[in-house]
Structure formats: structure tokens, C-alpha cells
Ligand SMILES: Nc1nc2c(ncn2[C@@H]2O[C@H](COP(=O)(O)OP(=O)(O)OP(=O)(O)O)[C@@H](O)[C@H]2O)c(=O)[nH]1
């Protein structure tokens with residue numbers, strides 16, 4: 554299914570039911586008493602956070618969510634039933650911005666699974682003629698109609714809540730690493746831009762996100778990765794993958810870091826670790842040297858190969874240990 558990370562939705566709360574004019578029917582008496590009940594309240598519209606990143610894609614087919622109208626009042630003074638509320642399910646981490654209608658300009662964020670926020674209010678029910686009965690108005694003919702429920706058009710943007718983001722140049726081995734660490738089955742290819750949309754995997758309850766490779770100019774829209782930079786802006790940890798095939802490894806790292814910081818300055822201070830990938834293609838001596846250089850700069854650095862299970866399980870343990878402290 555295509556990865557959809559932004560949609561607009563029409564939301565409509567239920568209208569209130571109308572009040573009605575009714576009379577008690579007693580033998581021999583006409584209009585013996587006003588007995589028209591009030592209308593029910595219209596249903597409210599809520600945004601509800603669900604753990605389903607593909608939820609937004611489903612709205613491409615039905616882009617509106619409406620709550621039920623309240624029922625009209627009834628005879629014998631009975632209220633009409635309230636309309637049912639409606640839930641607009643959106644992925645955890647989404648931001649809801651009201652573009653038009655009631656509460657225009659408001660922004661809501663749903664950060665916890667199951668969080669439920671009222672976005673629109675249903676209309677109040679109208680009043681039946683029983684309500685208007687008084688000592689001077691013994692046979693009221695008045696009633697009021699239900700009020701309209703609120704309506705709005707909202708934009709919903711997905712901001713993934715991954716704990717760690719795998720970043721790096723195209724072909725660095727990011728998807729391969731995600732697959733090796735988690736049960737994910739991201740597509741792997743011996744060419745650039747194999748990953749077109751983010752892949753997620755779970756490692757002992759932590760969510761790892763693998764995004765398309767970043768290239769020079771990504772922050773200005775080059776390549777594919779730029780679209781997803783905002784998704785990793787929220788991760789606690791950047792796992793920077795650099796292939797040992799690169800001739801200038803330090804430079805490869807700087808290229809990607811420049812793009813991150815150009816995208817948003819807060820990336821500068823985000824915790825980053827370096828993972829040198831494809832260690833099977835390099836000599837132990839060369840690896841030791843490069844790891845030493847990065848560590849001397851204060852960057853935790855690891856060398857792995859997806860072909861060497863031991864290197865993966867050792868890194869996996871270190872990664873979980875680190876994630877626990879963040
Ligand atoms: N020898 C060796 N090859 C690897 C290793 N990890 C990945 N590769 C190969 O490197 C190529 C790129 O791997 P991917 O995991 O698709 O790289 P990526 O960083 O996700 O690439 P994009 O999605 O294009 O950004 C594939 O041909 C992989 O088989 C490794 O540890 N050793």
C-alpha cells in the first residue's frame with residue numbers, strides 16, 4: 554500500500570434533533586397538555602490515535618467522517634436519542650490542523666496510542682413544546698429546531714514516532730541493517746534509491762525507521778529522502794550508516810550531516826551514532842583505524858556486516874542499551 558503521510562479530511566458533527574409539538578391524549582380532552590419532547594444532541598467528532606501507520610491511506614477513498622444527528626423529540630415529553638459520536642482514526646504522532654470551519658487554525662497533536670481528543674461539537678437538540686409550557690402559556694405551540702453540528706476541514710500530517718532513524722547515503726546498507734536487526738523485510742538492492750518509502754521495524758519494543766537514502770542537496774528537495782526528513786526529526790537517535798566501500802568515509806558522513814542540519818537546526822544536537830557497514834568488504838586494520846578516528850571525535854562507532862551474525866547481535870545489544878538511556 555502506498556505510504557500516505559498527509560491528507561485532508563472533512564469532519565462533520567451531528568446536528569441536534571428538532572423539538573416537537575405533541576399533546577397528551579386524555580379521553581374527552583383535546584390539547585390536554587403539552588408533551589412534545591426535546592431533540593437529542595448531535596454526536597461529537599473525535600480524533601483517535603491508533604498504532605497503524607497506513608491508516609491515512611484508507612481515507613483516500615472516504616475523505617469525510619460524520620457523527621450522527623440527534624433524533625427528534627418524542628411524545629409524552631420524551632427526549633430524542635443523542636446521535637452517536639464519530640471517531641476519525643489517525644496514526645499515533647499525527648498533527649491535526651484545522652484549515653476551515655469551526656476552530657479554524659487550531660492544531661492538535663496525538664502522541665499516545667489510544668489518545669482521544671474532541672475536535673467538533675455536535676449541535677444541541679431543539680426544545681419541544683413541553684418546555685414552553687407555563688402558567689400563562691398552557692397550550693404552547695412553540696418548538697425549536699436542533700442546532701447544526703460543527704463542521705471543519707482538517708489537514709492530518711503523519712509524523713512518525715520512531716525511536717531511532719537509520720540514515721545515510723543511498724546504498725549504505727540501511728535497509729539490510731533494519732532487516733538484520735528486526736523482523737522487517739524491507740527491499741534491498743545493489744543500486745541507489747531502492748527504498749522509496751520509510752520502512753519500520755521493531756527491536757525489543759523500540760521502533761526503528763529506515764528512510765530513503767539522503768544525497769547532497771536533499772534539504773533542498775533533491776533525491777527522495779528529503780520528504781522523510783521531518784519524520785526523523787522526532788527520533789531520539791540517529792543511526793548513521795556509512796558503507797566501508799566509501800573512499801572518503803569522513804566526507805560521506807559530513808555530506809549527510811550537512812543536509813540534516815540544513816533541514817532543521819535541531820538535528821545538530823540530536824544524538825548520533827555511526828555504523829560502518831559491509832565490514833566483510835574491508836580489512837580489520839582499516840576498520841580499526843576508522844572506528845578509532847570517529848571515537849576520537851566522541852562519536853560512538855560500530856562496524857557491522859549483515860553477513861556476520863556475531864557483529865549484528867553485538868550491535869543490537871549496544872543499540873538497545875543506548876535506547877534505554879535516551
Ligand atoms: N557485502 C555486503 N553487502 C551488503 C551488506 N549490507 C548491505 N549490502 C548490500 O548493499 C546493497 C545496498 O543495500 P541496501 O540495504 O538496499 O542499502 P540502503 O542503504 O537501504 O539503500 P537505499 O535504500 O537505496 O538508500 C545491497 O546490494 C546489499 O546486499 C553487508 O554487510 N555486506
Ligand SMILES: [Mg+2]
Nearest residue numbers: 727728747748
Ligand atoms: Mg534502503
